[in-house]
Amino acid sequence: MTLILNTWIFEADVQKGVKQADLVDRVAKLGADGIEVRREYFKDLNSELPEVSKRAAENNLIVNYSVPDVLFEDDGSLNPKLADYFKEGQTLGLEKIKFNIGHFDKFTGDLKSAFDGLPLDEIELNVENDQTQVSGTVIAIKTFLDAAHEAGLTSLGYVYDLGNWAFTGGDAEKAAEQLAPYTHYIHLKNTTRENGKLGTPDDLDTGIFDWRHLISxxxxxxxxxxxxxxxxxxxxxxxxxxxxxxxGA
Incomplete structure (x- = not known):
């Protein structure tokens, strides 16, 4: 079992100005195996990325990267920023990088050649079910990953984000069953529903999902x-x- 702490956990501190690099030692002291940094939390990539990498190496921590962007643009073309994101990942010393799919439904090119040049043998690329109908449904995710694997991009995987299924109205259990073969990473958070509004509690045992059953x-x-x-x-x-x-860890 490998446990990562996503820096959304420390949102209040980040909003007060704490840098993600300063969270690395804290994550290590909490006993986690790694840290997942969020691109939107960085203020100065040039200085902060190397510092995260340095501190993670000192603490023997895994580094993963959450990028709030899509693989495919609105017109179906591959996002031209991907190469830059992977360079950032190399600076971080990443194991995994995560994106949303975007408009693969409008992609018309050769999938394998579209990803040529990205260091997929060095950094594992994963897609997540986000909170949109474009990228956050079983059909969208499975369609893309089926095509990617058929094209020889067999290292591409999926991040099962439990909480997000509430926001798209998806069936979390059926999603787990159908997407299990592609699942390389599991994001755990529960979701509350009160007066028609969805929220994210600070406790896995509070909310609408039976997370124990789903991870089984x-x-x-x-x-x-x-x-x-x-x-x-x-x-x-x-x-x-x-x-x-x-x-059982």
Missing amino acids: ILPNDQYYALEYPMADDKKISEQIQLFKNEV
Whole structure:
């Protein structure tokens, strides 16, 4: 079992000006195996990316990268920024980089050649179910990954984001069953529904999803990440222990 902490956990501190590089030591002290940094949280990529990499190496931590952008633009063309994102990933010393799919439904080119030049043998590319109908449905994800693997892009994988299924109205259990073969990474957060509004609680056991049952459907040898804001290290430690008690770590 490999447990990653996504820096959304520390959102309150980030909003106060804490840099993600300064969170690396904290993640290590909390007993996680790695940190997933979010591109939108960086203020100065040139200085912060190398610092994250340095501190992660010192703490023997895995680094993953969440990029809030799409693989395919509105017209179906491949996002021209991908090469830059992968260069950032190389600076970080990444294992995994994550995107949303975007408009693969409008892509008309040769899929394998479109990804030529990206260091897919060095950094694992994954797509996530986001909160949109374009990229956040089983059909959209499976259609893209089926095509990618048929084109020889067999290293491409999927991030199962539990909480996001509530926002797209998807069936989290059926999604787990259908997308399990492609699942390389599991993002855990629950979702509350109150007065018709959805929210993200600070506790895996609070919400509409039976996360224990759902992870039993998914591969148990992939990375897990906790990805929901928490108030302090005491709460984070409690949630880490809750998770580890269930997976037998």
